[in-house]
Amino acid sequence: MPRRSVLLFAGACIAIAAALATVTVVVVTGREQAEAVAEGTSTGQPSVGGDFRLVNQQGQAVDQSLLTGKWSLVFFGFTYCPDFCPTTLTALEATRQRLGGAADDLQIVFVSVDPERDTPQALKDYLSSDGFPPGVIGLTGTPAQVADTARVYRAFYEKVGEGEAYTMNHSLTVYLMGPDGRFRSALAHDLGPERSAELIRRVMARG
CATH class of the missing domain: 3.40.30.10 (Glutaredoxin)
Structure with a gap:
């Protein structure tokens, strides 16, 4: 494969990987927030709320x-x-x-x-x-x-x-x-x- 094609292919792979990483961060962040709230429900202890x-x-x-x-x-x-x-x-x-x-x-x-x-x-x-x-x-x-x-x-x-x-x-x-x-x-x-x-x-x- 010509060098230019190899470089273009590698660049495309990097871009796809970066996009997937971004999506993963968003999904994990949302899941972690939901789990933190659910933890308070299951344990009976408040994981949210407090002084304000x-x-x-x-x-x-x-x-x-x-x-x-x-x-x-x-x-x-x-x-x-x-x-x-x-x-x-x-x-x-x-x-x-x-x-x-x-x-x-x-x-x-x-x-x-x-x-x-x-x-x-x-x-x-x-x-x-x-x-x-x-x-x-x-x-x-x-x-x-x-x-x-x-x-x-x-x-x-x-x-x-x-x-x-x-x-x-x-x-x-x-x-x-x-x-x-x-x-x-x-x-x-x-x-x-x-x-x-x-x-x-x-x-x-x-x-």
Whole structure:
């Protein structure tokens, strides 16, 4: 085989190997995150959740004691999110409706991963929009506070793009926290209201 052809063939092999390596990293990273959450469910010990200090949509400072006394569905997102965040919030309300009276002890907590734009007022305006569930607690804070909160919940997020048109990539897991503020289970964003309600009922029955 001519030398030029050999070099071209070798280059193509290297490019394919690099692409496969990239795909492997993404798959492994996603699997590791899922396993970390599942570990908390199987062992009964919280692998996610912990101390945090943020600000709600009323501008009031809050911490992890916000979760005490109620079951909580904690979800990370941002107000400029074009699809997953509004869809998830709507699905969580449908889940809450299917729970009937049990929903009286369940609150939805929306944590912004975009503190640059999501001020308390921005969260308040967003969550009061028609079609969103009533009573959702919106939380934001300084970039450092948001990063610390995402870390203890093992929630991923990153800024993509520059200027005013930037967006945020983020994980889609919903965390079910018990009245003691400890992690109980994870809900996949595509589980659906009916199956989510069934899961929540089972977890609530265990206490």
